[in-house]
Amino acid sequence: MTAALAGLRILDLSRVLAGPYCSMIFGDLGAEVIKIEAPGGSDETRNWGPPFQNGVSAYYLSTNRNKESLLLDLRTDEGRDQFLKLVETSDVILHNFKTGSMEKLRLSYEQLAAINPRIVYCAITGFGETGPLKDLPGYDFILQGMSGLMQVTGTTESGPQKMGVAIVDIITGLYACIGIQAALLERTASGKGQKLDLSLYDCAVSSLVNIGSSYLMTGIEPTRRGNTHAQIAPYQTFATKDGTVIVAVGTNAQFQALCSLLNWEPPESFSTNAGRVENREALTSMLQLYFQDNTLTHWVTAMRAVGIPCGPVHTFTDLVNDPQLAERGMWVTQQHPVAGKIRLIGSPLKLSRTPVRYRLAPPEPGEHQSKWL
Known part of the structure; x- marks a missing residue:
């Protein structure tokens, strides 16, 4: 059975969450994802913990399955040449370096498109590649605050609160998937790739939906309502007695x-x-x-x-024992070369003819070096 995105090759230079979350979705759907890091493994989440299992971070494991790992030093001529060779046969380049970083490495979209005009190049940055804040780094927590999300989360008494997960990174990763697939679909007609300039700030603001629309209509600052709804009751x-x-x-x-x-x-x-x-x-x-x-x-x-x-309101113990989620295949077990048996959250994508497959455990740094170099 052919996977939905089989035949696509993604060169993933991203790290932490937004980019790796995006590329994991591509990997789940059958794309060939090559995770490229600097020598030693430069994805910071490899060291974020506890918890660790046999020295492997739970954070890293959460967003890096169905990928192969390659270590390249893009600051050297050898590493750059090896990367350019991969670009010739790839479909997508994904990175979340600061604005201007790829240009300093002589790996701008224009330079890579000259080698492969069909390449789709997705740049995820904190604030985008234009505007007065374009050179600032982007962090989910900061963007939750700047975007208005924290202003409407919590209660009057609590003050602004961040969400319990890095929601801006997740939203941005999903937008990256949408944008990349749109560019790939358009490429079937034009034969040409294009560049996506994706900002965490923009993506966070887009998630304000009705709350943002209400402010634009009235000019009235929204209030934090905790677990109540502004327009509906109850x-x-x-x-209850026990929950x-x-x-x-x-x-x-x-x-x-x-x-x-x-x-x-x-x-x-x-x-x-x-x-x-x-x-x-x-x-x-x-x-x-x-x-x-x-x-x-x-x-x-x-x-x-x-x-x-x-x-x-489930506890996490309730959650992992919910028969609904078990039936839906939302808990996945894989064998990792170092961590051993690991449990991960599965994909919510349920395709009838080309189902998601969990082919590869999250890779160790350079695990697939011999295959590509």
């Missing part, structure tokens, strides 16, 4: 179903969503009295049975 968490439940009532019919389940006759002021939003504090206090009297499992089972959108 759309929030409630404490936290999320209730996401989006329609009047769903609210009526919730009231029937609770055997509760709400006041007239709660009959519309606008009224519930206006009287959110009173609504929350009343509902909390019901939810705290029974278990998380009880409420999730009861609400799902009558069509009320809800779900538990």
Whole structure:
């Protein structure tokens, strides 16, 4: 069975998260991904921990499966020549060096396109290759703050909070996948590659969606709402006897179903969503009295049975034991040459004819040197 992206060759010069996450998706879909690092292994995540398993970082393992590893010193003529030889037969070059770094190495898009006009060249930088901030490095945490994401995360009391994962890097990695595949698709008609100038800052701002649109429409600064929703109620968490439940009532019919389940006759002021939003504090206090009297499992089972959108706030122990995720193949086991048996999060992509395959464990530095040099 041929993989969806079999036949594509990606030269991945990126490190840490946004770029490696992008190239791992390509590898999962069957592309040949060559992870290129400086001698010794220059991806910082190899040393980020704990935890480590037999000296191998969990962070590194999380985004580098289905890749081969090659060590090149691009600052030397030999390393540059070896890289240029690979460019001749490759489809994509991916990097996340600071703006101007590839030009200093004499590996600009223009220079590489002269060797291979079909090459798709994706440059991921903190702020893009234009604008007054173009020379600054990009870090997910900083971009969460600058983009407005932290301004709307947390509560009034907590102050701005970052998300628990490096969401800007993940969003940027996904945009990189979209942009690269768009360029490859266009290449089938034009026969020519092109350059993608991708900014973490731009990608973070794009994720503001309705919150950003609301500000552009009104000029009113959004507030941090914690686990509540600005325009819907009840759309929030409630404490149960043994855990936290999320209730996401989006329609009047769903609210009526919730009231029937609770055997509760709400006041007239709660009959519309606008009224519930206006009287959110009173609504929350009343509902909390019901939810705290029974278990998380009880409420999730009861609400799902009558069509009320809800779900538990899982611990990670809950998560890895969820039969839904097991059925969907979201936990993957591989054998690593140093770490031994490792468990990874699987791909969410479910293709009917060309399924994702986990061919290669995350490589050790230079593991495939003899194959390519």
